[in-house]
Amino acid sequence: MSALPSSIPSPQRRPIRELPDELISQIAAGEVVERPASVVRELLDNALDAGARQVTVRLASGGVRLISVEDDGQGIPREELTVALRRHATSKIASLNDLETVGTMGFRGEALAAINAIAELSILSRFAGADSAFALDGRTGELRPVARAAGTTVEVRELFFATPARRKFLKTDATELAHCIEAVRRHALARPEVGFSVWHDGKLMEQWRAADRREQRLADALSDDFVAQSVAVEYLGGAVRVAGRAGIPDAARSRADQQFFYVNGRFVRDKVLSHAVRSAYEDVLHGQRQPVYALYLEIDPSRVDVNVHPTKIEVRFRDGREVHQAVRHAIENALAAPRAGDAVTPAALQQPFFKPNVPASGAAWAQPGINFVAAERGAGDFEALWPQRTGGSNPGSGASPWPAAEAAPAAFRAPAGLPAESTAPGALSTNEQAWPLGRALAQLQGIYILAENSQGLIVVDMHAAHERIVYERLKTQLDGAAITSQPLLIPATFAATPQEVATAEACAAVLPTLGLEITPFSPRTLAVRAVPGTLADGDPVELARSVLAELAQHDASTVVQRAQNELLSTMACHGAVRANRRLTIDEMNALLRQMEATERSDQCNHGRPTWRQLSIRELDALFMRGR
Numbered sequence: 001m002s003a004l005p006s007s008i009p010s011p012q013r014r015p016i017r018e019l020p021d022e023l024i025s026q027i028a029a030g031e032v033v034e035r036p037a038s039v040v041r042e043l044l045d046n047a048l049d050a051g052a053r054q055v056t057v058r059l060a061s062g063g064v065r066l067i068s069v070e071d072d073g074q075g076i077p078r079e080e081l082t083v084a085l086r087r088h089a090t091s092k093i094a095s096l097n098d099l100e101t102v103g104t105m106g107f108r109g110e111a112l113a114a115i116n117a118i119a120e121l122s123i124l125s126r127f128a129g130a131d132s133a134f135a136l137d138g139r140t141g142e143l144r145p146v147a148r149a150a151g152t153t154v155e156v157r158e159l160f161f162a163t164p165a166r167r168k169f170l171k172t173d174a175t176e177l178a179h180c181i182e183a184v185r186r187h188a189l190a191r192p193e194v195g196f197s198v199w200h201d202g203k204l205m206e207q208w209r210a211a212d213r214r215e216q217r218l219a220d221a222l223s224d225d226f227v228a229q230s231v232a233v234e235y236l237g238g239a240v241r242v243a244g245r246a247g248i249p250d251a252a253r254s255r256a257d258q259q260f261f262y263v264n265g266r267f268v269r270d271k272v273l274s275h276a277v278r279s280a281y282e283d284v285l286h287g288q289r290q291p292v293y294a295l296y297l298e299i300d301p302s303r304v305d306v307n308v309h310p311t312k313i314e315v316r317f318r319d320g321r322e323v324h325q326a327v328r329h330a331i332e333n334a335l336a337a338p339r340a341g342d343a344v345t346p347a348a349l350q351q352p353f354f355k356p357n358v359p360a361s362g363a364a365w366a367q368p369g370i371n372f373v374a375a376e377r378g379a380g381d382f383e384a385l386w387p388q389r390t391g392g393s394n395p396g397s398g399a400s401p402w403p404a405a406e407a408a409p410a411a412f413r414a415p416a417g418l419p420a421e422s423t424a425p426g427a428l429s430t431n432e433q434a435w436p437l438g439r440a441l442a443q444l445q446g447i448y449i450l451a452e453n454s455q456g457l458i459v460v461d462m463h464a465a466h467e468r469i470v471y472e473r474l475k476t477q478l479d480g481a482a483i484t485s486q487p488l489l490i491p492a493t494f495a496a497t498p499q500e501v502a503t504a505e506a507c508a509a510v511l512p513t514l515g516l517e518i519t520p521f522s523p524r525t526l527a528v529r530a531v532p533g534t535l536a537d538g539d540p541v542e543l544a545r546s547v548l549a550e551l552a553q554h555d556a557s558t559v560v561q562r563a564q565n566e567l568l569s570t571m572a573c574h575g576a577v578r579a580n581r582r583l584t585i586d587e588m589n590a591l592l593r594q595m596e597a598t599e600r601s602d603q604c605n606h607g608r609p610t611w612r613q614l615s616i617r618e619l620d621a622l623f624m625r626g627r
């Protein structure tokens with residue numbers, strides 16, 4: 001006997017046996033073949049369970065006339081070929097315990113029997129180590145020797161030939177073909193180490209070579225853009241591991257057509273999982289936009305029931321909460337790191353693997369650029385990255401453009417000790433080259449900050465960016481306990497509506513956690529006595545009014561837990577620098593450095609981007625400048 005091919009997953013293959021009746025009754029019953037793509041899915045499951053390394057799918061007329069799936073897996077022994085076509089006959093489980101811990105794609109022993117009942121099926125197989133191959137005709141039961149290398153080919157012809165009514169329900173060949181290719185793609189995304197090719201009417205439609213990295217397969221089977229516009233996810237929470245890639249908010253689409261979720265290698269659609277994903281994107285993606293992702297959850301098979309639906313597309317987790325939390329945290333963590341420096345430019349698209357897969361341990365999540373910024377200031381913590389209140393002098397940029405009465409927002413004042421060279425014209429210094437968002441050059445129309453980094457030009461929407469910085473800062477403070485407040489030297493009083501007065505009284509206990517002190521001054525007047533330090537530059541009355549309006553909509557006792565983020569987002573909007581405020585170069589640089597150090601700073605609180613990169617290549621193209 002020749003050596004077993006390396007593709008064999010487990011040498012202790014069990015013979016194909018009919019399942020006992022009590023086990024059959026436990027298995028989710030129902031139709032599995034709806035259209036050609038269902039056959040493709042079942043045959044691919046079988047090929048992968050057999051340890052295939054290379055799978056070739058051949059289709060004719062959208063799969064209706066022919067579906068052939070050829071693999072180089074372990075094959076089926078001659079004497080078991082006939083058994084494979086019987087209902088409830090499988091080599092994959094033998095007991096209830098096996099069913100509860102099943103690790104293979106198949107376990108029902110139903111697929112081949114179901115396909116054989118509605119189409120002309122034949123199996124050609126050579127068992128690993130056997131001298132010859134045999135072909136079984138599913139209709140006549142005839143078995144004859146054929147020439148074939150180790151592995152199996154299943155051919156399915158004339159789907160629904162005996163049920164013209166069902167055949168009528170099929171769509172055009174082009175549509176059925178698209179579904180078949182999608183079925184192969186789903187399998188291919190689960191198993192990068194396996195090569196796949198798809199032929200239709202003699203033409204090669206898709207070919208994905210075996211890859212040693214998941215990113216490679218994602219780039220091949222989805223697109224380079226998918227990889228370039230997504231971040232690596234790698235998370236271990238309790239018994240659950242979540243890996244893969246989550247699309248950045250910018251890459252979101254109007255349709256949910258690039259959402260792939262796998263549980264132990266099986267493509268699934270599951271409410272717990274999709275809700276967890278949705279909630280992870282809640283803070284960065286607004287409206288109806290659909291995130292793109294390819295996520296892979298691994299969990300002890302005994303903690304997930306795959307025997308819920310006959311097509312196995314649904315699963316049930318023993319502990320749904322645990323899974324929900326793991327998925328949510330995995331994506332939130334991955335999206336939180338600012339991506340400045342990972343600019344999604346054509347250059348980045350051409351080398352899709354610019355971002356290494358980082359291990360799940362703490363600090364490894366930070367971006368290289370961010371580590372540098374932190375190290376530069378000699379401090380790793382978030383607070384230390386905030387510019388100190390230096391009293392408004394702006395070294396290196398001449399007289400302050402701020403009228404005496406209208407000081408620059410405190411958060412924008414340049415940090416003490418910012419290298420003087422930061423404002424010098426000319427080539428970027430080594431320090432500046434390491435700043436992902438580059439060195440500020442100018443302000444445009446009072447709205448945008450223009451900056452230069454090693455890749456080209458950066459354009460920042462300063463209000464949107466600052467709003468996110470303030471918002472994240474408020475969130476961090478509130479997570480700690482309460483938002484740090486700053487008393488006003490002279491309380492700001494305003495004529496309040498009865499509703500506002502009532503809300504201020506009802507929320508007297510909640511307001512301090514938000515860093516606010518608002519007390520009745522007279523029956524129709526409220527006084528703002530303290531505001532959050534972070535928002536000290538905003539208009540205290542405007543801030544008080546919008547917070548009271550928001551509080552009035554909720555039950556005061558629970559609002560901070562339930563509507564916390566909306567509330568903070570409203571507050572942040574008031575604290576963020578407004579359009580048309582002129583900033584000095586140092587203030588602009590301070591904002592850029594804060595963005596680099598702030599989680600989720602690539603999107604404003606409403607999910608819009610805060611910055612864009614225009615690469616030198618794009619600028620050259622604009623001017624038709626060859627290099």
Ligand SMILES: Nc1ncnc2c1ncn2[C@@H]1O[C@H](COP(=O)(O)OP(=O)(O)OP(=O)(O)O)[C@@H](O)[C@H]1O
Nearest residue numbers: 046050075084090091106107108109110111112152
């Ligand atoms: N490509 C293949 N290579 C090797 N063995 C195969 C292949 N396809 C089918 N078999 C064998 O035939 C048996 C029956 O296949 P079938 O798809 O009907 O059932 P299953 O995979 O066990 O369960 P399910 O109905 O859930 O798919 C399998 O258990 C397996 O032993």
Ligand SMILES: [Mg+2]
Nearest residue numbers: 045046106111
């Ligand atoms: Mg099967």
